[in-house]
Amino acid sequence: MKKSRNLFVRAAMNILTSGDVTLFELGQRSRVIFLNAVTIAGAVMISLFAVIGFLSGNVPLGLACAVAALIVSINFLSIRLFRRYMLGGIVDCLVIFIFYYYLVLSGGEAGSGVLWINTYPLITLFLLGSVAGSVVALTFGVAVAVAVFVPALNAAAFSPLYSARVIGTYFFIWLFSFIYEVVRKLTLSRLEDSNSRLAKTSDALQAEKKQTDDILSGVQEGIFLLNRDYCLGDVHSAYLSGIFEQEDLPGSSLLDLLRSHLPEQDLTATADFLEMLFGSTVNSELLREINPLSEIRCTYSGEGGLVRGKMLRFTFARINAPDSPYPVLGVVSDVTSEYELKQQLTVEERKHKQSMENLFRIIHVDPLMMREFISDTEAELEHANTLMKTEGVPGEEILATLGTSSHAIKGNALLLGLDEFASKVHAYEDSIKEIRTKGHSWRDLLALTVGLGDIRTDLEELNTLISRIEKFQLNTAARASGANSLLQLSLDKFIRKESERLELPVHLQFQSDEDALLSDEYRKLVKDVLVQLVRNSFAHGIEAAERRQAKGKNPEASISIRLENNDDELLIHYRDDGAGLDLAGIRRRAAQLPLLAERAAGLNEAELVRLIFMPGFSTAVNAGMEAGRGEGMALVRSRVQEAGGKLALKNNPGQYLEWTIRLPGTGSSAAAIA
Amino acid sequence: MNIRHIEPFIDATVGVFREMFGLEPDFLNPYLLQRDDRNEWDISGIIGIGGDSKGVVVVSLSGELAQALTAQLLGGGVATDDDVVDAVGELVNIIAGNAKKGLEEYRLDISLPSIVRGPDHKIAWQQNVPIIGIPFKIPLGRFHLSIGLENIITG
Incomplete structure (x- = not known):
């Protein structure tokens, strides 16, 4: 709106407000505008009178008006320069007093000079306020009354009745102006009150807003x-x-x-x-x-x-x-940093928990056995990984190796009671089997590599733990008695555990020639093979105690193992007095396999026995942690063959199953030294 | 380690060779890298990973392959060592950038890649983290992607 105001309006406002309209309070502003308006109008009017006076040859009037116009003009300037509004008002009222009184005395055209006086109460009341203005206005009224009632004093010589009307009109105008001014003042003061109240409220609101703003700009959310x-x-x-x-x-x-x-x-x-x-x-x-x-x-x-x-x-x-x-x-x-801290804590907590679990297992096992387990597992992992690293090895071969390796690792873990570790490997084996069934892709190999990495990480953690424990627990007895008694210890522990779990009472007879001490080369091989044979006995051979009794056998089954050196050969005899191979069961299972279904009925005993070495062949209905994958016997055969050994089997159904394994060289550390 | 955290890097790596060089890398069998395995490579670009998993992803090349690839990028001639570093840096940058999309889904962050150079240089892998080695074959030679990521989120 301000922009749309034209120059003229702005100039007029500037003149009427002595320079700045925003300078004044509400009540003062109208007074200043009125003062300037009256002053300007007065100067113009009196100048006009001066001109008329000179033109009509009335030099004294002309001169008097010129002087008055000059005074009013000077007053206008001084108001603008010094902004002494009350003084300006007094000067204006005085000049107008004299000028109007002169008009009354001189009479004017047909006595019309007296008409001007009716504006005087308005001017005085507006410029000087209700009290001072009234005093001046009433003084002027009395002076005018004297002039109009004394015929000698005024040129128009009004009749007393006319004079009374002139004075009456004047006093009525004063009265109404006075009432108006008082009302105006009251209204103004109320307005100012309410303005100041608003200002206070606004200040309070501003202060509150500032606080809100401070909160909003400072809060870390x-x-x-x-x-x-x-x-x-x-x-x-x-x-x-x-x-x-x-x-x-x-x-x-x-x-x-x-x-x-x-x-x-x-x-x-x-x-x-x-x-x-x-x-x-x-x-x-x-x-x-x-x-x-x-x-x-x-x-x-x-x-x-x-x-x-x-x-x-x-x-x-x-x-x-x-x-x-x-x-x-x-x-x-x-909450990034909070979250990261929490994450770190979770990791630590998980590691700690796992360590504690492992620790619990480990303290019940001989550290040497643990060491052996770690190095055996590392060797298995390395064996598989070396194959994977070798360029050009077909995926099927890698899968087969991963299968037998993880099976061996699982067996050893179970042997030591590392159930959690074993169950992880078991799951890994499951995925290998699944991939082998559906045919593998490169991504499957990648997934298996990742899984193998996880197994290795777990193993590293175990290793760290064992190193710590070794400082506290060192079984020198086991160390002195050598590798074979360690083997016996492991097998005995494993058999006892399985025996308890499956509720099949089994007794181990372990015999080892003095010179059949196993070299490092065969130690792992022999252990792997024996573990698989024990597992096989539990899964397929050994009958429940009642059944054994019914058959006239000792309710406690026996597994006997004998290691002997025989003309540059290491002989391993393994025998369980269980039910032997279930040839009928093998034939039934063969009949379910697409490749063998047709020939199953015609297979002879030797051919049926050979089937148990086929990877993935098992008569167990559900694969469990202990048996049923059909990998165990395949592992036994491949390990023995890799070492250039031979495997013989004697099956006496209902009575026993006997294995004889011949390994070239004595495999004995004593012989190796000799 | 979660295989899904690895896949975006494999896809991005193969994608870069396909788009920048018009080559289709052959995937060789993946295997486990030992922390102290000797590194037969001459130059490696390393991308740091953070978020739901932590670790590094490394792209390694032989000097000759890096030279050959840089020369192909420059349009022939012999590339200076600085050119090679710039080119490998750019390569790894693009791999990191392209892997980003897949990683956002798995809530992983990636850092600006850095370059390590020198025959038989060693990467200081984290402890207790399996490292997967993935060799690739292209007509110009071989390169290698090694990924070691820690599992943080188990649930």
């Missing part, structure tokens, strides 16, 4: 309001811009702000959640629980290829004002 279109309100905390890494947030949709920083599924969940938040069907407590943004990872791109993740925690609250345009209050904070 993003605070915002949401409307029904999920858009942010105009007011939010300064921190919010930092969290969203974006300025100019008001009006932006929360979903848009999150869009490129969240995975699609999280964004969809957020949209669904907001819909519920703005609805009324879901209660606040449930909303809090299902809030998908309660702890969410958002990624932000930095310079170059950098991707930074931030953990943000959003909480939302419905505002209990049904008509509010922004019915939801949101608070978001950056």
Whole structure:
């Protein structure tokens, strides 16, 4: 509006307000405008009278008016320069007093000079206020009354009745002006009161707003309001811009702000959640629980290829004002460091827990046996990994090796009671088997490599733990008695454990020639083979105690193992007095296999026995941790053959199953030294 | 280690060779890398990983292959050592950049790649983290992707 005002209006306002309209209070402003208006009008009017006086040859009138005009003009300037408004008003009133009185005395055209006096109360009351103005106005009235009632004093020589009307009119005008001025003053003072009250309220509001602003600019959380279109309100905390890494947030949709920083599924969940938040069907407590943004990872791109993740925690609250345009209050904070700390704690806690579990197992086992287990497992892993590393090895071969290796590792872990480790390897074996069945891809090999890596990591952790324990627990007795008694110890422990678990009482008879001490080369081989044979006995051979009794056997089954050196050969005799091979069962199983189904019925005994060495062949219905994969016998045969050894089997159904394994060289450390 | 954390890097690596050089790398059998295995490579680009898993992803090349690839990028001639470092840096940058999309889904962060150079240089791998070695074959030679990532989130 100010801009549209033209120059003329602005100049007029400037003149009438002595330079600055904003300078005055409300009551003073109209008085100043009136003062300037009266002064200017007076100067113009009196100048006009001066001109008329000179033109009509009335030199004294002309001169007097010229002097008066000059005084009024000077008064206008001094008002503008010094802004002494009351003084200016007094000068104006005085000049006008004299001028009007002169007009009354001189009479004017048909006595019309007296008409001007009726403006005087207005001027005095406006310029000098109700009290001083009234005093001056009434003094003037009395002076005029003297002039009009004494015919000698006025040129017009009014009749007394006319004079009375002149004075009456004058006093009525004064009275109404006085009332008007008083009312105006009262109104003004009330207005000022209310203005000052408003100003105080406004100050208080300003102070409160400042506090709110300080809070919003200083708080280390993003605070915002949401409307029904999920858009942010105009007011939010300064921190919010930092969290969203974006300025100019008001009006932006929360979903848009999150869009490129969240995975699609999280964004969809957020949209669904907001819909519920703005609805009324879901209660606040449930909303809090299902809030998908309660702890969410958002990624932000930095310079170059950098991707930074931030953990943000959003909480939302419905505002209990049904008509509010922004019915939801949101608070978001950056909890990245808190989250990372928590993550670290979780990792530590998990490691600690696992260590404790392992520790519990290990302290019950001889450290030497543990060592042996670690180095055997490492050797298995290395064996498989070397094959994988060798370029051009077909995937099938790698899978077969991984299968037998993990089977051996699992067996050894069970032997030591490392059940958790064994069950991991068992799961790994499962996946190998699955991949072998469906045919493998490169990604499958990658997945198996990753799995193998996890097994190795677990093994490393075990190793660290054992090293620590070794410092405390060192069984010198076992060390002195050598590798064979260690083997006996392991097998005995394993058999006792299996015996308990399967409720099949079994007794181990272990015999070893003095000179059949195993070299490092054969130690692992012999142990692997014996473990598999024991497992096989438990799974397929040994009958329940009642059944044995019914058959006239000792309810406690026996497994006998004998190691002997015989003309540059290491002989291993293994015998269990169980039911022997279930040839009928093998034939039934063969009949179910696509490759053998047709020939199954015609297979002779030797051919049926050979089937048990086929990888993946098993008569067990469900593969368990202990047996049923059909890998055990395949492992035995491949290990023995790899070492250039021979395997013989004697099956006496219902009575016993006997294995004889011949390994070239004595395999004996004593012989090796000799 | 989660195989899904590895896949974006494999896809990005193969993609870069396909798009930048028009080559289709052959996948050789993956295997486990020992922490102290000798590194037969001359130059490696290393990308740091953070977030739900922590560790590094390393792209390693022989000097000759790096030379040959750089020369192909420069349009022939002999590339200086600085050119080779710049080119490998760029290669690894693109791999990191392309892997980004897949990583966002798995809530992983990646850092700006850095380059290590020198015959038989060693990478200081984290303890207790399996390292998967993935060899690739292209007509110009071989290169190698090694990935060692720690499992943090178990649930």
